[in-house]
Amino acid sequence: MITIDSQRLWHSLMELAELGAYDDTATGLVGVNRQSLTDADAAGRRLLIGWMRDAGLDVTVDELGNIFGLREGLEPALAPVVIGSHIDSVATAGAFDGCLGVLGGLEVVRSLNDADARTRRPLVVAAWTEEEGIRFGTDMLGSAVAAGRLTLEYAYDLVDADGLRLGDELVRIGFKGDRPVRLDPPYAYVECHIEQGPVLAGQGFAVGVVTGVQSISWQHVTLHGRAAHAGTTPTELRVDAGLAAAQVVVHLREMVASGKYGQLRATVGRLQTFPGVPSVVPDRAELTVDLRNPDDALMAAAEADLAAYLEALPVLRVDTRRMARTTMVPFDPKIQEAIATTADELGIPTMRLMSGAGHDAQELAAITPTAMVFVRGQYDGISHNPREYSTPEDCAAGVTVLANTAVRLASS
Amino acid sequence: MITIDSQRLWHSLMELAELGAYDDTATGLVGVNRQSLTDADAAGRRLLIGWMRDAGLDVTVDELGNIFGLREGLEPALAPVVIGSHIDSVATAGAFDGCLGVLGGLEVVRSLNDADARTRRPLVVAAWTEEEGIRFGTDMLGSAVAAGRLTLEYAYDLVDADGLRLGDELVRIGFKGDRPVRLDPPYAYVECHIEQGPVLAGQGFAVGVVTGVQSISWQHVTLHGRAAHAGTTPTELRVDAGLAAAQVVVHLREMVASGKYGQLRATVGRLQTFPGVPSVVPDRAELTVDLRNPDDALMAAAEADLAAYLEALPVLRVDTRRMARTTMVPFDPKIQEAIATTADELGIPTMRLMSGAGHDAQELAAITPTAMVFVRGQYDGISHNPREYSTPEDCAAGVTVLANTAVRLASS
Numbered sequence: 102m103i104t105i106d107s108q109r110l111w112h113s114l115m116e117l118a119e120l121g122a123y124d125d126t127a128t129g130l131v132g133v134n135r136q137s138l139t140d141a142d143a144a145g146r147r148l149l150i151g152w153m154r155d156a157g158l159d160v161t162v163d164e165l166g167n168i169f170g171l172r173e174g175l176e177p178a179l180a181p182v183v184i185g186s187h188i189d190s191v192a193t194a195g196a197f198d199g200c201l202g203v204l205g206g207l208e209v210v211r212s213l214n215d216a217d218a219r220t221r222r223p224l225v226v227a228a229w230t231e232e233e234g235i236r237f238g239t240d241m242l243g244s245a246v247a248a249g250r251l252t253l254e255y256a257y258d259l260v261d262a263d264g265l266r267l268g269d270e271l272v273r274i275g276f277k278g279d280r281p282v283r284l285d286p287p288y289a290y291v292e293c294h295i296e297q298g299p300v301l302a303g304q305g306f307a308v309g310v311v312t313g314v315q316s317i318s319w320q321h322v323t324l325h326g327r328a329a330h331a332g333t334t335p336t337e338l339r340v341d342a343g344l345a346a347a348q349v350v351v352h353l354r355e356m357v358a359s360g361k362y363g364q365l366r367a368t369v370g371r372l373q374t375f376p377g378v379p380s381v382v383p384d385r386a387e388l389t390v391d392l393r394n395p396d397d398a399l400m401a402a403a404e405a406d407l408a409a410y411l412e413a414l415p416v417l418r419v420d421t422r423r424m425a426r427t428t429m430v431p432f433d434p435k436i437q438e439a440i441a442t443t444a445d446e447l448g449i450p451t452m453r454l455m456s457g458a459g460h461d462a463q464e465l466a467a468i469t470p471t472a473m474v475f476v477r478g479q480y481d482g483i484s485h486n487p488r489e490y491s492t493p494e495d496c497a498a499g500v501t502v503l504a505n506t507a508v509r510l511a512s513s
Numbered sequence: 514m515i516t517i518d519s520q521r522l523w524h525s526l527m528e529l530a531e532l533g534a535y536d537d538t539a540t541g542l543v544g545v546n547r548q549s550l551t552d553a554d555a556a557g558r559r560l561l562i563g564w565m566r567d568a569g570l571d572v573t574v575d576e577l578g579n580i581f582g583l584r585e586g587l588e589p590a591l592a593p594v595v596i597g598s599h600i601d602s603v604a605t606a607g608a609f610d611g612c613l614g615v616l617g618g619l620e621v622v623r624s625l626n627d628a629d630a631r632t633r634r635p636l637v638v639a640a641w642t643e644e645e646g647i648r649f650g651t652d653m654l655g656s657a658v659a660a661g662r663l664t665l666e667y668a669y670d671l672v673d674a675d676g677l678r679l680g681d682e683l684v685r686i687g688f689k690g691d692r693p694v695r696l697d698p699p700y701a702y703v704e705c706h707i708e709q710g711p712v713l714a715g716q717g718f719a720v721g722v723v724t725g726v727q728s729i730s731w732q733h734v735t736l737h738g739r740a741a742h743a744g745t746t747p748t749e750l751r752v753d754a755g756l757a758a759a760q761v762v763v764h765l766r767e768m769v770a771s772g773k774y775g776q777l778r779a780t781v782g783r784l785q786t787f788p789g790v791p792s793v794v795p796d797r798a799e800l801t802v803d804l805r806n807p808d809d810a811l812m813a814a815a816e817a818d819l820a821a822y823l824e825a826l827p828v829l830r831v832d833t834r835r836m837a838r839t840t841m842v843p844f845d846p847k848i849q850e851a852i853a854t855t856a857d858e859l860g861i862p863t864m865r866l867m868s869g870a871g872h873d874a875q876e877l878a879a880i881t882p883t884a885m886v887f888v889r890g891q892y893d894g895i896s897h898n899p900r901e902y903s904t905p906e907d908c909a910a911g912v913t914v915l916a917n918t919a920v921r922l923a924s925s
Contacts, residue, residue: 127737127739127740127796127797128739191788191790191792191793192788192790192793193740193788193793193796233792234791234792235790235791235792235793240792296745297742297744297745297746298742298745298746298747299747299750315744317744319791325539327539327540327895327898327900328539328605328897328898329895329896329897329898330709330710330869330870330895330896330897330898331778331780331782331803331805331897332709332727332729332778332803332805332868332869332870332871333708333709333710333868333869333870333894333896334709334710334778334893334894334895334896335710335711335778335893336766336769336770336778338711338893338895341780343762343781343782343784344762344763344766344781346759346784347758347759347760347761347762347763347781347784348759348763349759350755350756350759351756351759351760351763354748354756357748358748366743366744366746366747366748368743368753368791368792368793368794369755369756369759369786369795370743370755370786370788370789370790370791370792370793370794370795371786371789371790371791372755372758372759372784372785372786372789372795372798373784373785373786373789374781374782374783374784374785376603376604376605376782377782377783377784377785378603378604378647378782378783378801379646379647379650379731379780379782379783379801379802379803379836380603380645380646380647380652380780380782380803380897381603381604381605381647381780381782381897382780382782382897383781383782383784384539384605384898385539386784389790389791390791391743391744391791391792393743393744424791456744456745457742457744457745458742458744458745459744481746481747481750482745482746483739483741483742483746483750484741484742484745484746485740485741485742485743485792485793485794486739486740486741486742486796
């Protein structure tokens with residue numbers, strides 16, 4: 102059995118968290134804002150690559166900035182076992198989302214080095230570009246292109262809120278590599294990640310075996326009304342795009358509360374009215390709708406409900422743009438079993454659960470047997486928030502399971 | 514009786530509207546965006562001053578950029594009759610709001626010149642700074658400081674959305690004048706303005722005599738929630754500032770619909786969530802609330818209802834900031850009578866009505882007998898919108914009433 106250095110893992114997590122650190126006024130804590138392809142992300146990438154090289158890994162960067170660290174196997178010709186995640190973050194993040202999987206993978210290699218252990222198959226530690234999708238609007242972008250669901254051209258042409266093109270930003274930070282972005286199918290892919298939810302904490306498990314990822318639907322909605330004077334325009338003559346947007350937000354919450362759509366979660370993360378001045382009835386409102394559901398049929402029904410509601414709104418026009426849409430992705434039973442058996446042998450009790458968040462693993466699942474290891478989060482598993490926290494012990498338990506699962510798979 | 518040149522008036526309106534003109538995508542029309550103290554506003558001010566000087570007016574600019582054009586009277590020592598309005602606009606404006614009152618005042622002087630007519634009292638045409646209040650957040654600003662309700666220091670220290678200080682912008686565009694901003698009480702103030710509502714059109718009158726201005730309440734509200742992951746945070750554990758803001762918007766509409774608050778109008782012109790990304794539950798939402806009511810008691814009751822609703826919202830904290838608050842302002846009965854009698858003698862039928870919008874006249878009413886002349890608007894009187902329109906005939910009728918009312922008052 103491989104034993105990891107939990108202090109080394111923890112210190113790496115904390116050191117990476119200093120890149121993009123900011124004072125979060127809402128929580129009074131220090132948060133992390135390391136959005137994809139920013140200078141902070143570039144600094145994080147350089148720190149990671151330095152650590153990879155120190156660990157003896159052969160580092161390559163592909164055309165989309167995905168980073169790969171190769172540890173050669175006894176039989177180099179065999180397909181590798183890939184372990185990875187992402188180091189980009191949302192604007193109000195903590196230290197663990199994504200980073201635990203990448204630095205956990207690094208810790209696996211460091212521990213194998215300490216033990217002078219070789220594996221039959223090569224081991225690859227991967228860090229995927231723009232997993233969060235908050236800067237360029239498409240999440241799991243790097244892994245989706247690597248696995249073939251999206252094209253490189255699509256990714257390059259995405260623009261952020263300031264109109265900056267992803268392809269240009271990739272060059273600007275010096276991470277447009279030569280390695281072809283399309284990934285040869287690995288032997289297996291295993292990703293360790295914080296749960297970002299309350300299930301493991303509620304059930305009393307430090308580690309979970311992930312059975313799959315729920316369906317995700319992202320839409321950008323623009324409502325068109327008519328600008329009018331706030332003081333004189335009679336209420337019945339108004340076409341208020343802002344009011345309509347507010348009604349959509351309230352309706353989504355009612356959809357969730359109705360129970361008709363199972364375990365549906367609905368979030369309007371962005372809502373803005375235009376022209377956005379006190380004395381003018383808004384002529385335009387823009388909002389994003391994030392729907393999640395572990396059941397594809399119930400997700401489709403929820404989307405149909407929303408579409409009908411938008412259709413019936415008393416506005417001049419409704420424009421909807423699909424930002425992301427994934428069906429429920431089941432993980433490979435054999436990889437799940439490998440994780441569960443390994444944890445048993447380590448004396449670490451686990452439970453099975455589905456992921457509420459999207460992960461790079463769901464993209465890799467399209468080309469290779471895949472599963473994930475979840476680590477318990479504190480404070481109801483709050484995430485995408487500086488309060489996000491997992492204990493050093495729980496992180497170590499998850500990465501120990503990751504390490505020994507990787508060795509098991511790399512030996513077969 | 515003074516006869517005005519309606520074509521000259523119309524051409525001046527259309528020429529001024531070219532400054533700040535933009536293509537409005539929502540309406541497909543050319544709109545006007547001439548916000549206070551912008552370069553477009555400065556260009557408008559220079560055009561106006563040129564016209565004033567061509568008409569023989571003695572032009573002075575005060576410390577807040579308010580513009581005055583003096584036409585000397587037979588008895589220069591007497592307090593003048595002031596006629597005016599504003600030429601700044603909202604971001605999505607038409608050609609008439611404010612401009613009709615200023616260029617109407619100019620047309621009064623031009624017509625008196627054509628007729629070689631002198632008045633006993635001096636006549637002053639005034640253009641007030643930042644009436645709309647959309648750039649610096651306080652409407653009727655120039656007239657409020659001139660009439661003594663607000664201080665010059667308060668005005669100078671206001672900042673726009675980009676953090677630009679009003680006092681600095683005033684210097685930048687070259688309109689910080691030497692004339693003391695505090696205005697010596699005139700003999701009377703009369704303002705001609707488009708109705709910006711459907712009443713005159715509905716009742717079939719081209720011109721209305723305004724009895725007063727309804728109460729106006731502007732508040733800026735910030736709701737504080739907790740950022741959380743959109744995919745994993747259970748609905749019952751969320752503190753969603755965006756949902757709370759949407760509920761406020763819907764509640765305000767319900768307050769209006771309830772009828773409990775008389776002729777209350779409620780508008781949320783600005784609503785924005787933060788951090789504003791699809792996968793993060795908003796930790797903050799900012800909105801503006803614009804309430805109007807012709808009845809002070811019902812306005813107070815509506816504000817109390819809103820305050821109680823905000824108090825009960827399931828958020829971490831609610832911050833409210835008062836942006837503007839005026840009680841109902843009744844206009845002077847004698848000035849109303851002078852307008853009505855003059856219109857009768859001109860054979861122009863009028864009706865009395867209250868203003869739904871705030872106007873500089875309500876500030877002047879604090880220091881001098883004041884009333885307003887309203888001109889019918891087309892398309893339900895839509896305003897703060899490029900569709901805003903009054904016919905050349907209706908504009909001429911209103912300015913003819915303004916001219917002869919001014920002469921009547923200036924002769925007494």
